Amino acid sequence: MNKSALLSILVVLVLVGVGVIADAQPPGKLSRIGILFIGGRDQPNLESFKQGLRDLGYTEGKILSSNTAR
Numbered sequence: 001m002n003k004s005a006l007l008s009i010l011v012v013l014v015l016v017g018v019g020v021i022a023d024a025q026p027p028g029k030l031s032r033i034g035i036l037f038i039g040g041r042d043q044p045n046l047e048s049f050k051q052g053l054r055d056l057g058y059t060e061g062k063i064l065s066s067n068t069a070r
Helices: 003-023 046-055
Strands: none
Touching: none
């Protein structure tokens, strides 16, 4: 096998490897929502806030990609 054939095979293997790595990335940006408040978890508007997020398709503890949210 000559040097150019070996080099061509090596380049193809590298490109296939890069394609596999790039395909393994998550599609799109993940959304994260955090709440910062003073006091305990018994805030008067916290449940209304959570219900509003559920109405938009967000579920507590579930990862939702931004392309499926509003």
